[in-house]
Amino acid sequence: MKRYDLVIVGAGPAGLSAAIEAAKNGLNVVVYDENSKPGGQLFKQIHKFFGSKEHKAKIRGFKIGEELLEEADKLGVEVVLNAIVLGLHPEKELTIKVEEEVIHVKGDTVIIATGAAENMVTFRGWTLPGVIGAGAAQTMMNLNKVRPGDKVLMLGTGNVGLVVSYQLLQAGCEVVALVDAAPRVGGYGVHAAKVARTGVPFYLSHTIIEAEGKDHVTGVVIGEVDANWNIIPGSEKHFDVDTICMAVGLSPMSQLLKSAGCKIVEDPKKGGVVPEIDELGQTSIPGVYAAGDVSGIEEASSAMIEGRIAGAAASEYLGYITKEELEEKIKVNESALDALRQGMFAPKNRGKLLEKTEEGVDISMNLLKKGYLLEEEVEKYPGVTKQKGVHPVIECTQNIPCNPCQDSCPKGCIMVGKNITSLPVVDTEKQCIGCGMCVASCSGQSIFLVDEEFEEGYASITMPYEFLPLPKVGDKGVALDRSGAKVCEAEVVDVRKAPVFDHTNLLTIKVPVEMSMKARFFKN
Amino acid sequence: MDESRRILEHPILGVTEEKRIVHFQYDGKDMTGYEGEPIASALRAAGVMVHRHTKKRDEPRGIFCAIGRCTDCVMIVDGKPNIRTCITPLKEGMQIQTQYGVTAKTN
Numbered sequence: 001m002k003r004y005d006l007v008i009v010g011a012g013p014a015g016l017s018a019a020i021e022a023a024k025n026g027l028n029v030v031v032y033d034e035n036s037k038p039g040g041q042l043f044k045q046i047h048k049f050f051g052s053k054e055h056k057a058k059i060r061g062f063k064i065g066e067e068l069l070e071e072a073d074k075l076g077v078e079v080v081l082n083a084i085v086l087g088l089h090p091e092k093e094l095t096i097k098v099e100e101e102v103i104h105v106k107g108d109t110v111i112i113a114t115g116a117a118e119n120m121v122t123f124r125g126w127t128l129p130g131v132i133g134a135g136a137a138q139t140m141m142n143l144n145k146v147r148p149g150d151k152v153l154m155l156g157t158g159n160v161g162l163v164v165s166y167q168l169l170q171a172g173c174e175v176v177a178l179v180d181a182a183p184r185v186g187g188y189g190v191h192a193a194k195v196a197r198t199g200v201p202f203y204l205s206h207t208i209i210e211a212e213g214k215d216h217v218t219g220v221v222i223g224e225v226d227a228n229w230n231i232i233p234g235s236e237k238h239f240d241v242d243t244i245c246m247a248v249g250l251s252p253m254s255q256l257l258k259s260a261g262c263k264i265v266e267d268p269k270k271g272g273v274v275p276e277i278d279e280l281g282q283t284s285i286p287g288v289y290a291a292g293d294v295s296g297i298e299e300a301s302s303a304m305i306e307g308r309i310a311g312a313a314a315s316e317y318l319g320y321i322t323k324e325e326l327e328e329k330i331k332v333n334e335s336a337l338d339a340l341r342q343g344m345f346a347p348k349n350r351g352k353l354l355e356k357t358e359e360g361v362d363i364s365m366n367l368l369k370k371g372y373l374l375e376e377e378v379e380k381y382p383g384v385t386k387q388k389g390v391h392p393v394i395e396c397t398q399n400i401p402c403n404p405c406q407d408s409c410p411k412g413c414i415m416v417g418k419n420i421t422s423l424p425v426v427d428t429e430k431q432c433i434g435c436g437m438c439v440a441s442c443s444g445q446s447i448f449l450v451d452e453e454f455e456e457g458y459a460s461i462t463m464p465y466e467f468l469p470l471p472k473v474g475d476k477g478v479a480l481d482r483s484g485a486k487v488c489e490a491e492v493v494d495v496r497k498a499p500v501f502d503h504t505n506l507l508t509i510k511v512p513v514e515m516s517m518k519a520r521f522f523k524n
Numbered sequence: 525m526d527e528s529r530r531i532l533e534h535p536i537l538g539v540t541e542e543k544r545i546v547h548f549q550y551d552g553k554d555m556t557g558y559e560g561e562p563i564a565s566a567l568r569a570a571g572v573m574v575h576r577h578t579k580k581r582d583e584p585r586g587i588f589c590a591i592g593r594c595t596d597c598v599m600i601v602d603g604k605p606n607i608r609t610c611i612t613p614l615k616e617g618m619q620i621q622t623q624y625g626v627t628a629k630t631n
Contacts, residue, residue, distance in 0.1 A: 035591070036611065046536045060536065117593060127596075129573040129586025136590035139610075144565040145531040145540045170535050215584050216573035468535045503536045 004030045006314050007094055007107030009085045009256065012040020013300045014292025014307035015113035016068040021311030023075035025320045030105070031072075032083040032096055039065035040115055042300060044138035047163055048443035048502070050402040052420050054336050055301045058404040058441050060502065064300070088112070088260040090285055109287045109314035112257050113307060116250035116271065116293035121155070124210040130217030134164040134247035141171040149243025153220050154178045155208055156247030157371075159187035164247055165195045170466060175200045176239045179222050181207040181229065184353070184368040188345065189398045190444025196371035197521040199484030204369050209236060211244055220244055252294045257283060269347055270296030280313035280330070281306055287317055298347075305337045343399040343421035358399045359423055372482040373397060375517055382425040390434040390451035390460075394424045396444060408441035439464050440501035452516050459516035460493060465507035470495060471524055479511050479519035488515045490522055525556045529569045546616040563609035563620060564590065564597050575599050575609060579625030599623050
């Protein structure tokens with residue numbers, strides 16, 4: 001039987017990060033993954049990540065995947081694909097089906113990083129072809145380059161539902177509505193806002209009653225739910241769609257750990273059945289660790305840090321690094337992890353309705369109910385100022401762990417400060433030069449440049465634009481407000497593309513000056 | 525090949541690289557797709573939604589998870605039933621059939 005210092009199950013962000021950390025410390029590492037390609041779900045993530053520099057913020061997910069693979073490869077990590085781990089035994093022996101063969105391997109330590117599976121909800125017609133998971137939509141459009149459908153309804157307004165809706169729009173699909181039975185948008189407000197301003201309506205406190213169609217989906221009926229989750233009669237709404245996408249949460253895939261005899265707990269805050277682990281990720285079996293979504297649903301950024309911690313812990317367990325070295329590594333990683341677990345969407349705040357930001361500003365209830373900010377709400381936030389000439393307007397209104405805007409400004413106009421969940425503050429003493437670096441750096445696409453003195457009676461608005469076809473200078477069209485409603489005519493006066501913007505193009509439009517705080521999107 | 529459902533250029537991912545076109549048969553009909561793409565992907569691009577019918581109630585099923593987990597998209601590929609089309613690469617000359625229960629339609 002082949003023996004390794006460390007056997008890792010799952011080549012996603014947690015597994016690869018663990019492998020890299022352990023291989024750096026000198027361990028002989030193998031990673032098994034059931035898929036034909038490594039990277040887990042990272043290669044479907046085409047949006048820019050949140051966080052700070054050490055969390056790889058503003059880098060798109062698939063790029064992070066490429067970086068991890070390259071690093072693992074350089075360090076000589078063995079990644080075995082098409083390998084289904086059938087069993088994990090308490091003595092750290094694994095039974096694995098590789099292609100058509102079953103093999104046995106022994107790990108002196110084992111890290112389980114199997115990730116999570118998508119949840120689903122049932123309704124009449126839910127088994128019809130055309131009802132798909134949000135992950136399936138991502139796989140089809142971002143990996144296989146096939147549009148999952150022409151007209152799509154999204155169920156679920158968590159970050160997955162919001163991000164995938166935006167990606168559907170980028171792929172050229174029409175998203176007819178975002179629906180959620182909860183009374184409030186579950187994901188980041190900035191993700192909701194970038195979908196809402198393109199004109200996609202949000203239906204909170206609504207659920208799907210029925211998917212229509214004989215052989216495949218041809219329509220969908222939704223209805224409003226009351227406080228007891230019952231449909232309110234007469235509230236039904238119909239949409240012609242060919243695709244219904246479900247983004248209703250994830251569940252940890254902890255079966256292997258359970259079968260090995262690890263202590264398992266049910267924790268709704270972690271997304272379901274998870275192994276009991278200590279601060280190193282170690283389960284109740286010494287030398288067996290869990291990292292990433294399998295130990296509690298979070299973001300890929302957290303999974304990578306948990307992977308590094310578990311990789312370091314396995315290294316210390318086998319004597320490759322000292323206890324002091326481990327403690328040093330833990331300290332760095334724990335503080336990075338802690339930073340990600342703060343703010344309005346922190347695990348400790350799940351299910352709570354916060355009314356004020358950390359700064360004491362009212363949280364926009366309209367953003368939570370409809371997906372967009374009202375004009376009168378926007379002006380209360382510290383990133384929104386009135387200035388002469390071109391200046392940034394930062395519509396970032398919830399405390400989320402993210403700060404790339406701060407480093408992006410060469411003139412120091414933007415301040416987030418030490419606490420990365422703080423709302424960005426625009427310093428009116430500093431002179432904005434209109435370079436647009438902040439607009440492109442914002443993973444939430446919530447920064448605009450506004451110049452109310454662009455021309456006599458006209459303001460210019462520069463916005464992030466990630467769609468095709470890219471409008472051209474001179475194009476005439478309409479400006480949409482934050483809700484996606486047409487507000488005025490607009491003309492494209494500048495289009496900027498640069499490698500440093502990483503595919504977030506800067507589109508500048510000219511609108512009547514009274515529209516400067518209303519117009520936030522452009523349509524030809 | 526019908527390319528109306530394919531994303532030829534993407535705002536983030538750029539121009540889709542050209543792959544070798546292969547021919548396959550779906551329920552006896554000649555079709556084309558890209559070599560190595562999942563069978564399910566080629567079928568969706570060709571507008572095929574129904575991959576199989578359930579045994580007891582003859583209900584249609586198609587792609588659901590697209591990552592080989594749910595087994596809703598299984599079909600008969602080169603005579604072999606229960607092939608997860610979402611993770612099985614398309615090859616030249618493949619014979620793909622709608623699955624009824626666990627077999628092909630006999631009549």
